[in-house]
Amino acid sequence: MIPAAFDYLAPTSVEDALAALAEGGDDAKVLAGGQSLLPILRMRLNAPEKVIDLGRIEALRGIRDEGDHLVIGAMTPYSDVVESDLVREHAGLLVDAVAEVADPQIRHRGTVGGALVHADPAGDVGAPIMALDAELVIAGPGGERTVSSDDFFVDLFETAVGEGELLTSIRIPKHTGWGSCYEKFVRVSHQWSIVAVAATVKVEGGVIQEARVGLTNMGSTPLRARGVEEALRGKAMDDVPAACAGAAEGTNPPSDLNGDSDYRRHLAAVLTRRAVLAAMGG
Numbered sequence: 001m002i003p004a005a006f007d008y009l010a011p012t013s014v015e016d017a018l019a020a021l022a023e024g025g026d027d028a029k030v031l032a033g034g035q036s037l038l039p040i041l042r043m044r045l046n047a048p049e050k051v052i053d054l055g056r057i058e059a060l061r062g063i064r065d066e067g068d069h070l071v072i073g074a075m076t077p078y079s080d081v082v083e084s085d086l087v088r089e090h091a092g093l094l095v096d097a098v099a100e101v102a103d104p105q106i107r108h109r110g111t112v113g114g115a116l117v118h119a120d121p122a123g124d125v126g127a128p129i130m131a132l133d134a135e136l137v138i139a140g141p142g143g144e145r146t147v148s149s150d151d152f153f154v155d156l157f158e159t160a161v162g163e164g165e166l167l168t169s170i171r172i173p174k175h176t177g178w179g180s181c182y183e184k185f186v187r188v189s190h191q192w193s194i195v196a197v198a199a200t201v202k203v204e205g206g207v208i209q210e211a212r213v214g215l216t217n218m219g220s221t222p223l224r225a226r227g228v229e230e231a232l233r234g235k236a237m238d239d240v241p242a243a244c245a246g247a248a249e250g251t252n253p254p255s256d257l258n259g260d261s262d263y264r265r266h267l268a269a270v271l272t273r274r275a276v277l278a279a280m281g282g
């Protein structure tokens, strides 16, 4: 279907985009890579009067090294993340996960910021962002604020980005030297995750010093498996399976045609074990 008619704006600065959003109110919608928004408009599930394209705002693109953390602009396409040596070296988990998003065309158009604000619980960016302890920078009429990834995802398709606000960048503390793995379970390639697990570990002398584990599609938002992270501390490879057994504790996974919640709970434990062992180099 063809979307309902709308006015198209393409501001070149964050300030102009915020002004256009304020003026448009409820009737304005921000466009990033369009990979989620355009299908919604074409199906007429939403019919904004004004579409504000962020594609010409250079300040929202790119990957920077800022000392102890990386900054990724919200409009940075997935493909730039996958090809970035900087992200591979300091936040390898994000490269592992983003490389699993859909296909090359979608990775070329889709953006890290668009995926995070869209907040599909089956999306592949939320869990690694949580596991990496990232912070999200949000700009609005009152200035800029920073939200931790723990507080960013509010509910199904709902984030801390409020009306009239924009996600501008993602700040990721460096995890240099950490091993990582994203285990995505799908029935056919290029599908959304039935369940996926994002794991990154710091290992010394064969023993886990620190572990971070994020879960995809195990509830209405991405989740952090903190119990598993605790259980993994001080463990060697042989002890990993037992430490990962409780990966689904405290989760509320959906049931759908791809699998019921019990199946997803089972998958979470299996994929966590695999992801952690692979991150350790096993």
Ligand SMILES: Cc1cc2nc3c(=O)[nH]c(=O)nc-3n(C[C@H](O)[C@H](O)[C@H](O)COP(=O)(O)OP(=O)(O)OC[C@H]3O[C@@H](n4cnc5c(N)ncnc54)[C@H](O)[C@@H]3O)c2cc1C
Residues within 6 Å of the ligand: 029, 030, 031, 032, 033, 034, 035, 036, 037, 038, 054, 074, 075, 100, 101, 102, 106, 109, 110, 111, 112, 113, 114, 115, 117, 118, 120, 122, 123, 124, 125, 161, 165, 166, 167, 168, 190, 191, 192, 193
């Ligand atoms: C066939 C297909 C398969 C896919 N498979 C996968 C998959 O396997 N894994 C996966 O993770 N994703 C998948 N996706 C989704 C893809 O990752 C999208 O690119 C992503 O969800 C949205 O990113 P976008 O840049 O295209 O955002 P858009 O579609 O442009 O925007 C999405 C939403 O976020 C809002 N928004 C965007 N940027 C900002 C911002 N900076 N500030 C405030 N609001 C903003 C928009 O207003 C809109 O509501 C798939 C998509 C398609 C079409």
